[in-house]
Amino acid sequence: MKTYIYSTCVFFFFSFFISAQSNNKDVLFTVDNNPVPASEFVRVYKKNLDLVKDESQKDIDQYLTLFINYKLKLVEARALDFHKKPQYIRELEGYKKQLAKNYLVDNEVTEALVKEAYSRANYDINAKHILFRLEPSNKDTVEVYNRLIDLRERFKNEDFNSLQKELHNGNTILVEDLGYFSVFKMVYDFENEAYKTSVGEVSMPFRTQFGYHIVKVFDKRKSRGEITAGHIMISNNNKETTEDPETRIKEIYKLLEQGQEFESLAKQFSEDRSSASKGGKLAPFTSGQLSSTVFEDTAFGIQEDGAISKPFQSEYGWHIVKRYSIKPVGSFEDMRYELENKVSRDSRSKLINTSMQNKLKKQYNVSNENTARAYFISILNDDFYNRKWQLPEGFSKEKTILTIGNKNWNYKDFASVLRSQQKGDVKGKSFEQIVDDAYESFLNTCVLSYHEDNLENVNEEFAQILNEYREGLLLFDLMETKIWDAAKSDTLGIESFYNKNKENYKWKTRVEAAVATTSKEKDIEKVRQMFKDDKPVEEIKQALNGNGEQNVIVTSGIFAANHQALPTNFEFKEGVSKVYYQNNAYYLVKVSKLIPESYKPLDEVRGVIINDYQQELEKNWIDNLKRKYKVTINQQALQNIKEQIIN
Incomplete structure (x- = not known):
């Protein structure tokens, strides 16, 4: 399914039912004599008001234009029988079934399971287990159960590594160290037994979909909570500069040890562009939330607020992490929505389904x-x-x-x-x-x-959301056929569009340069003299960073005007620049070559060109639809809407 349809058409897809503030019979506009009620426009506008990033879309008249364009496309889609296509019908049915799951649950059972999950979310379990694998269809066997009863005593007292070496065959018998885990990390039957088993104890044999287990709990710790941290990152794959990432991160770490500010250095050197401008600060995260375990473990391993880690390497590059604060697991109400979603997708849902089935039989x-x-x-x-x-x-x-x-x-x-x-x-x-x-x-x-x-007949909210899915899928298929795929395959059109708009796809003036930064004015003066004497960069580094100190960092490469390494308002000209001061540091730039403006080759910017070409095609297409289908706006209804929203 086209799950990415949401981001493409977020303007319309998530407008949940709210009480309409306009009369349903009050038509706002018609498209080819098909009426669109004012209540629908108000509902969509209010729901999406906080989602849109373009301020122009918050203007009612501008929003109405977009809404009319949306309805024009839907009329065209139905005129072309897109709603009759087998693939569309299949995908709509899939969405309907997925959506219906939210309305086929027993709320009382769900609430109990959500509260249980919250209680467990406050703790992490460290456990090991022995599993005798069985197919789900196999009956319970006394033989397997009794073997695990015997092994339970050994599991309590014998060395785990010895047991693992003796029993584990990777196929029918698994003896595994599961490490720390929390709620939702294991199938529900296993999770239940693990959380019910005391530290140091071994469970009685129990069955899951995988077979029979016994589990031993070695530790139960409070959840690590949520941490707010920042980092300085040097990427493993930065092709703009020539410095070795490990060497650079160690240079930065020396500056931190010498008392320079973490945030200032993050702004100067961190190659995580999304956080560098914020002094390296990241959005708060919990254990298991990031894609790098080593980063999480290092961050949570910092013992106090304001402390920093030593340089370390992750899958993405080299880092230094600073801890700002840690807060415990959120309140139940704060976590309720997230837990409800997880419960509905977990094996717990079978318990909810059984309860719901029994209630419906009675109903x-x-x-x-x-x-x-x-x-x-x-x-x-x-x-x-x-x-x-x-x-x-x-x-x-x-x-x-x-x-x-x-x-x-x-x-x-x-x-x-x-x-x-x-x-x-x-x-x-x-x-x-x-x-x-x-x-x-x-x-x-x-x-x-x-x-x-x-x-759809008994639940108004369900009916409203389903209709928005219905229209959203229809719109996606139409846009994919008429605009997106058409633009991608139109080689001559893309080339023609590029040639007509080449001025929009130019490299601005760049410089091949070496940029030196330091917190000490006397050191930047030394760099200035060495730059003027044409000393090599490596010689400058050795001269100013001796005796275990990191006084100066020099970055070499090709830079555009907005590059992070260059000082703000840098004047592009060959030679040694003036001294700039910002982010609590002195900057000096030696420009060896000016690289003049040039057109970017088509192959280099093809993705951007296709996107811009698609926008032009869509604009022309909308103009044609407006000529094909008559649109009539009820100005009085529009005025009423404006008064309601303003008031």
């Missing part, structure tokens, strides 16, 4: 009794165990077996479920048990299906 007055039980038991035979069973001749496939509301299911529907049971492990099961298990699954599926099919 729709559905009995668990299978009125055709005896008949289906009578038509089973030993072929079922060999996956060869077929329905008998004269099978009454159209006879009703279940009725919920105005919908009926027949013998054929249940027989399909029954036949599918042959694919599972049914050996040892009686015909009675086979039929009963199949009917339970069949009944639960039917009652949920009936409720789901009727959601």
Whole structure:
């Protein structure tokens, strides 16, 4: 599915139902005689008001223009039968099923599971386990259970490494150190046993979808909470400068040891552009949130606010981290939404589903009794165990077996479920048990299906969101066909657009230069003289950074005017510059060559060109749609909306 559709069309897709402030019969505008109510516009405008980044979109008239363009595209999409395409229908059905999950839950059970998850989120468990793998269809076996009972005593007292060496085969028996983990990191059945087991104890054998386990808990610690930190990063892959990343980070660390400010050095040298301008400060994060374990462990390992780490390497480069603060796990209310989402996606959802199924049976007055039980038991035979069973001749496939509301299911529907049971492990099961298990699954599926099919009729919020998905998918397919893919494949059009707009794709004047920075005015004067004497950069570094001190950092490369290494308002000319002072440091630049403005080659900026070309195509296309479909705006309704929003 096109999950990225949200970012493309966020303008419209997440407008949840709120009380309309305009009369539903009050038409704001029509497109090709199709009315659009004022209430819809108000709802979408208010919901998206805080999401839009372009201030012009907060202007009601500008927003209305965008909204009309949106409706024009939808009219065109339906005129071209995009809504009848099989792929569109499949994707819409997929979205509908995903959305319906939020409305097919037992809120009481969900609340209990969310509270349990919050309690566990406050702790991390350090555990090891022994697993005897079994297929989910395998029955519980006394033999495996008893073997784990015996091993439980050994697990309590013997060295884990010795047990691992003796038992672990990587296939049927796993003996693993799981390290620290918290809520949602393991399947729910395993998590339950781990959190119920005391430190130093070994659980009784228990079963999950993977087989039988015993788990030993070695430690239970308070969650590390949320840390606010900053960093200075030197990338492993910076092609703009020639300095070795490890050497550079160690130079910066010496400056910190000599008393220079972390934030000032981050602004000067950190190659994480998103945080450098903020003095290296990062958004708060929790354990497991970042993609680098070594970075997290180093950050959480800093013992006090204001302290910094030694230089270390991650997957992305070399870092120095500063800790600003740490706060514990948030309150239950702060974490509720996140926990609810995780519970709904976790194996806990099976508990919620079972509870919901039971409530729906009561709501729709559905009995668990299978009125055709005896008949289906009578038509089973030993072929079922060999996956060869077929329905008998004269099978009454159209006879009703279940009725919920105005919908009926027949013998054929249940027989399909029954036949599918042959694919599972049914050996040892009686015909009675086979039929009963199949009917339970069949009944639960039917009652949920009936409720789901009727959601759009009984739940206004669901209906509103589903319609926005419906229109969003339609718009995406139309834009992909008419604009995005068309632009990408139009080689001649792209080249023509580039040639007509070459002035927009130029390299500004750049310099090949060496940039020296230091916190000491006397040192920058020494650099100035050595620059004038054409001393090599390495010689300058050796002369000024002796005796274990890091007094000067020199960065060499090719720089544009806005490059981080250059001082603000740097004057582009060859030779040695004047001394600049900013970010609590002195800057001196020696320019060896001016690189004049030049056009960027098409291949180098093709992605940008395609994006700009798509925007031009879309503008021309919208103009054509406005000529094709008449748009009439109700000015009085628009004025009423403006007064409501302003007031």
